[in-house]
Amino acid sequence: MKKNRVLTALTIAATAVVLAACGSTAKKTTTVTIGASPTPHAEILKHIQPELKKEGVNLKIKQFQDYVLPNKALASKDIDANYFQHTPFLKEWNAKNKGNLISAGSIHLEPIAVYSKKYKSLKDLPKNATVLVSNNVADYGRVLEIFKDAGLITLKKGTDTTNANFKDIATNKKNIKFKTGYEPKLMPQLYNNKQGDAEVINSNYAVQAKLSPAKDAIAVEKSSSPYSNIVAIRPDEKNNKALKKVIKALKSKSTQSWIKKHFKGSVEPVE
Template identity: 45%
Template sequence: MKKLLSFLVLSLMVIILAACGASEESKTEDTNANEGTENTETENTETTEPTKLVVGASNGLHDLILEQAQPLLAEEGIELEIVPYQDYVLPNEHLESGDLDANYFQHIPYLEDEIAQKGYDFVNAGGIHVEPIGIYSQEYASLDELPDGATIIISNSVTDQGRILSLLEVEGLIKLDPDVEKTIATIDDIVENPKNLVIDNSSAPEMLVTYYEEGEGDAVVINSNFAIDAGINPLEDSIAIEGSESKYVNVIAVRAEDKDNAAIKKLVEVLRTKEIQDFIVNEWKGAVVPVSE
């Protein structure tokens, strides 16, 4: 009888232990399943951070064009931060230092000169627009009215001077040495000056608007970005303006190491879309001309 009783007790304990083991195993499985679900939910809720581009741009024109591109780039997963500048020096310095991923303010000859003079390892990632350079005067309504010995104030930027002198030649005011490349021509390359014009090339580009507004000189040659920023309409207020066939295309400049960067390529692609080009045309009525390649 005692043996039977011991056997029954032992059997009951085995059943209870087995049940407890099954219960713990079930709890473990449920916990693992829940953890797996939580991990899956966490993975599903994680979002990819947008690629960020920091681009320096001239204030009042280039930055406005970039602002139009911001929502289009956001749709492509690119966050565009725009850093405005008032000068032509810092944007390249900050690009070299890595403070910027790209800049948008300079034309091709200026970029090439900066690379040659300062050793920047930059490349042109793509052209976006041309800003026709204009000649302005408070006193005269046309270049034909300029008197003998008139003073024309121009930029002291070496790359601007070749462009300005080419415009003066196109307008019939001077002739340049035909053996000199137009983009690098200087005052010394003038071979004919029938009106004995005095060409003052001592002024910083950003000061030319002030000289024009104060009536300095008989005429002042101003880059369109500075003119527009000051509320001057290049098409209506200039007495002569560069044609749209200009070689001075404004570009996106980047460090050479980033020339194949996908976000940079997308930036250029967006800036060349019809939406952005239409904005440029409508906003500046021909004073800024978009390019497609």
């Protein structure tokens, strides 16, 4: 009888251990790897990591220093999503690479801006001034809009600035020369070395170089710009629950407030 009681107790204990083990694994963790530029994208993703962990999502961040590799990595399934680009850039990449990557949501705008160590405003630029622009063709329309808004150029009738280039300039009252072909990440260095009369720098590289579009630029892209940064995914990931949680966290009111406070106007959340 005593032996039976011992066996029964052991059985109950073993059952409890099994049930406890089942309970501990009931909430599975899903790992998601997102490719991102160091600033501000990776910083924003790091901010939401703790929140996602509570929801069973292990967010891994793979940082890229250029605009070429993140889409290649996503298309080849080395990462689950990326966060570094705007829609016109993605469309251009898809067209050139026969890709089918899509946007999972717009998160923030990094206003592209013009900087100069020689002049305090665009209107101060002299005739035949040289403005250095990166080789990122998808940004050319943004640059044109800035100079058009300043009254320095006009565009040919019917020009769509989301896919425009400098050949679309109709009039150029100061004969400003837009010199292109530079790697985007090198633009702050060109600015510091005074290589041109002015330089156009993407906000992420400006922030990395301790430049503030709000304080240091001589002209900034308008907040109504359609060039908001997105999270890109493959079409087969549209229903990925973990990725949906990432987007929800990125677009939450608390994250938007944090972005405004942390980046002080260098990055603006998309409502």
